[in-house]
Amino acid sequence: MPTPASPDRPATVPNADRGTPDARRLTDAVTRLRRALRASIRSDYPWETLPMAQVELLQVLAEHSPARIGDLATRQRLATSTVSGLVGQMITSGLVARATDPGDRRVSAVTLTDAGHAQLAAWTRAHERRLDTALTRLDTADRAAVRAALPALFRLAEHLDDSEH
Template sequence: MPSQPNPGTPHVPAPAEAGSTTVERAQRLTDVITRLRRALRSSIRTDYPWESLPMAQVELLQTLAAAPLRVGELAARQRLAPNTVSGLVGKLLDAGFVDRQPDPGDRRTARIALTPAGHQQLRDWQGAHERRLADALESLTPAHREAVMNALPGLEQLARALAATTPPPADES
């Protein structure tokens, strides 16, 4: 098992790592992303312990912050099955974070929109999350902090590339 780098020193690739294959690099990236997501999910509870929304619901609120959407549009943007999104929307409706609005283009459907309580919930969640990330960034050495920030353009491009190549799931009937 490879040794873990010391968190206080910048990571310098070993010669074997510098020559690693794309698959090996993808495995390392997958591991880091998984640990980062897990740490972010659990650390938010430190500053925001009353928060009980699952990440899937938070992500729906984030998507709806831009504009109301029909369930099918929301499902496509989230790359989830429509019935999965319907279930999540139902929970957000029950919590009072979203409501249904008539769709001016199609009277047979409704658009899902954030309520004032939903906007506040999202602001509170994002504020706590941003504070937690800012504190974690400040705890890094300047070299590590700069490395993280310099990696953002590449990570954003990677996210776009993955989104462009991932088909939405089939409806789970």
């Protein structure tokens, strides 16, 4: 586990001086960020029980709605049966609704409900507050480095998406 940063002691960066490939270090950093955010959000906001797979489906539906189950599965790189099960759970929770696809009456399409929009907005606000708090604890140089890295991280994500097609 890394050593927490303090004014006298910078945070320990795993594998920083051991010749570890950048891809490995980035994998470690992303994994740690996701784990830390997931753990902290549940302790700071105990109401947050939405599984990440459902959050990701809500995010996709917020951008691409209505959507067929097969299209959601393709976008999320999941099996159709997995997405169908998640959608079933989300219908039960009132987060999404299933209706006949206007383009093809034989197929159903999934849309976000008002409750789904509200839950996604609350999830987003909670995560933004948590990250904002953590970012304010960084020194100016680290905050600038994070900000400067964001465009490259988005491009990296695009390249990862492109490599799958």
